[in-house]
Amino acid sequence: MSAPANAAAPGKSLARSRPRYGEYLIKAILLIAALVSIATTVGIVTALVEPTIEFFSEVSLGQFFGSTTWGPLFNPPAFGVWPIIVATLEITLIAIIVAVPLGLAAAIFLSEYATPRVRRICKPILEVLAGVPTVVFGFFALTFVTPLLKDWFPFLELESKNALSAGLLVGVMIIPIVASLSEDAMTAVPNGLREGSFALGASKMITSVRVVVPAAFSGIVAAVILAISRAAGETMIVAIAGGFKSVFTLNPADEMATMAAFIAQAGSGDASVGSIPYKTIFAVGSLLFIMTFAMNYVSARMVQKYREVYE
Amino acid sequence: MAVLSTPKSAVQLASKGRPLKEHLFRIALLSSLAIALIFLGMLLIYTLEEGWGRLNPMLWENMPSIRRPETAGIQSGIFGTLWIISLTALMALPTGILAAIYLEEYADRGRWYNKIIELNISNLAAVPSIVYGILGLGIIARWLQFGFTVMTGAITISLLVLPIVIISAREAIRAVPPSIREGSLALGATQWQTIWRQVLPASIPGIATGSILALSRAIGEAAPFLMLGAATLVRFNPEGVWSSFTVLPLQIYNFISQSREEFHVLAAAAIVVLLAILLVMNSVAIWLRNRYQKRW
Numbered sequence: 001m002s003a004p005a006n007a008a009a010p011g012k013s014l015a016r017s018r019p020r021y022g023e024y025l026i027k028a029i030l031l032i033a034a035l036v037s038i039a040t041t042v043g044i045v046t047a048l049v050e051p052t053i054e055f056f057s058e059v060s061l062g063q064f065f066g067s068t069t070w071g072p073l074f075n076p077p078a079f080g081v082w083p084i085i086v087a088t089l090e091i092t093l094i095a096i097i098v099a100v101p102l103g104l105a106a107a108i109f110l111s112e113y114a115t116p117r118v119r120r121i122c123k124p125i126l127e128v129l130a131g132v133p134t135v136v137f138g139f140f141a142l143t144f145v146t147p148l149l150k151d152w153f154p155f156l157e158l159e160s161k162n163a164l165s166a167g168l169l170v171g172v173m174i175i176p177i178v179a180s181l182s183e184d185a186m187t188a189v190p191n192g193l194r195e196g197s198f199a200l201g202a203s204k205m206i207t208s209v210r211v212v213v214p215a216a217f218s219g220i221v222a223a224v225i226l227a228i229s230r231a232a233g234e235t236m237i238v239a240i241a242g243g244f245k246s247v248f249t250l251n252p253a254d255e256m257a258t259m260a261a262f263i264a265q266a267g268s269g270d271a272s273v274g275s276i277p278y279k280t281i282f283a284v285g286s287l288l289f290i291m292t293f294a295m296n297y298v299s300a301r302m303v304q305k306y307r308e309v310y311e
Numbered sequence: 312m313a314v315l316s317t318p319k320s321a322v323q324l325a326s327k328g329r330p331l332k333e334h335l336f337r338i339a340l341l342s343s344l345a346i347a348l349i350f351l352g353m354l355l356i357y358t359l360e361e362g363w364g365r366l367n368p369m370l371w372e373n374m375p376s377i378r379r380p381e382t383a384g385i386q387s388g389i390f391g392t393l394w395i396i397s398l399t400a401l402m403a404l405p406t407g408i409l410a411a412i413y414l415e416e417y418a419d420r421g422r423w424y425n426k427i428i429e430l431n432i433s434n435l436a437a438v439p440s441i442v443y444g445i446l447g448l449g450i451i452a453r454w455l456q457f458g459f460t461v462m463t464g465a466i467t468i469s470l471l472v473l474p475i476v477i478i479s480a481r482e483a484i485r486a487v488p489p490s491i492r493e494g495s496l497a498l499g500a501t502q503w504q505t506i507w508r509q510v511l512p513a514s515i516p517g518i519a520t521g522s523i524l525a526l527s528r529a530i531g532e533a534a535p536f537l538m539l540g541a542a543t544l545v546r547f548n549p550e551g552v553w554s555s556f557t558v559l560p561l562q563i564y565n566f567i568s569q570s571r572e573e574f575h576v577l578a579a580a581a582i583v584v585l586l587a588i589l590l591v592m593n594s595v596a597i598w599l600r601n602r603y604q605k606r607w
Contacts, residue, residue: 026503030413033406037432040470047449105343124597129351131593133531135560136582139567140354175347205336233439235534260441267538285445296437
């Protein structure tokens with residue numbers, strides 16, 4: 001570089017003198033890393049689509065959604081999917097009945113009532129609860145909760161594997177999700193709203209229930225939807241404590257297989273590639289993926305919407 | 312005037328009329344939290360009590376068996392888990408952290424493809440783990456023909472924890488204030504020099520915490536491995552990435568599935584080992600966060 005060139009255009013010396021190919025290369029590598037997540041979704045969809053299409057070329061949609069006997073692994077096989085859908089919904093419902101009140105109450109306490117000290121102790125413990133492997137919850141449900149429930153409520157006539165204790169434990173599993181996401185939503189509510197409420201003479205309880213919770217409502221709903229999707233897809237607890245029997249029943253005392261439990265059962269067996277039981281895994285997997293994907297999408301949109309309000 | 316002569320403090324005014332209800336509400340909230348915590352305590356005590364009798368060196372020195380619960384161990388599960396976690400750390404952590412750097416430092420958030428990447432990551436974080444098992448079975452084991460090997464398991468579980476790594480690394484990077492970046496850029500550093508010398512060193516504690524939590528999720532995961540042939544009884548330690556394998560949580564699942572009572576004791580002992588590993592990892596993560604968390 002000659003000095004006169006610089007002097008002629010003084011502004012130019014500040015601008016980028018030469019393209020930095022290294023910087024472009026780095027940006028490209030980073031973008032590729034980010035695209036791995038897209039590849040994952042593409043991979044999941046690809047893995048599901050082809051065997052699912054093959055499945056429905058052999059089993060009609062009418063058979064799949066039009067009957068209530070499920071037994072793809074039996075001879076003769078039956079492909080009425082409703083028993084495992086109903087079981088999934090029932091166990092999810094039990095879990096939500098447990099987790100929403102407890103999780104929401106814990107969130108209100110941590111966000112509105114707890115001193116910083118209490119919060120500093122309680123939040124890590126909730127994180128530990130969130131980190132307990134689901135196979136451990138399953139073990140606890142099968143060997144502790146079910147015998148306990150049999151002891152306390154003999155009139156329920158619980159089977160040794162049943163939807164009730166599986167659902168209860170799935171509920172406990174999702175408490176931390178409901179609690180921590182709702183607490184985030186409540187903490188994001190500006191203090192001005194609380195002060196306004198106090199200034200009008202409202203008590204702490206009234207402020208929490210009528211001001212903070214409604215203001216954080218979309219965030220709370222998003223947390224609950226995410227928890228529902230987690231519960232619906234949970235595998236190990238339902239496989240261990242809920243069992244693999246698929247009968248069309250609503251009685252939570254009975255053994256029942258959810259969609260995830262069926263996938264686990266058929267997938268861990270030795271269904272030969274290309275056989276109908278093998279393809280059934282993917283068909284049920286598609287159904288589960290579509291259900292949870294829809295719920296996750298709604299949840300993510302609600303979080304986005306609520307972010308717009310308070311930032 | 313009587314109205315003016317009786318001043319009351321704001322607190323008295325606020326709680327006027329409903330002291331009992333207020334107290335009950337507070338107690339109800341506190342007990343909800345307490346139920347969750349007591350439950351965790353009960354679970355830990357019960358498992359420890361159940362498994363206590365089998366917490367001896369035989370547990371980690373012997374191979375699993377479904378015939379002799381009194382001498383069966385979990386060594387192949389422990390080694391399998393170590394293999395899977397090491398490979399997952401090698402694959403998922405760099406990829407996740409690089410993706411997080413892209414999304415926080417380079418991506419123009421208005422662009423449609425960046426929006427899709429973001430939405431996609433939050434969706435993936437909530438996809439059921441059994442569906443990742445289907446991905447591993449259909450694509451990695453069958454289509455790529457990696458078979459039921461350590462490699463297949465590690466790739467599957469890496470993809471599963473990747474969204475968690477990305478989300479937590481992004482939070483850590485976002486916590487570094489823009490003024491640090493602007494200062495570095497003003498001194499003539501390029502964007503990558505700024506990231507490498509200023510942003511990353513400042514966000515390492517946060518990234519490490521998130522990474523440890525993501526790996527502990529991977530250690531406890533069992534469902535995807537059910538689909539990957541790890542459910543069968545494996546009586547040897549993996550010899551390489553193309554060896555077949557089992558992992559600790561699946562070993563536990565196998566013991567639980569046995570009908571004899573002794574196997575439940577064995578399962579409880581194995582759970583104690585698993586929980587001990589996870590508790591140590593969680594504690595390190597929480598300690599790191601509290602120790603190095605910087606308030607800018």
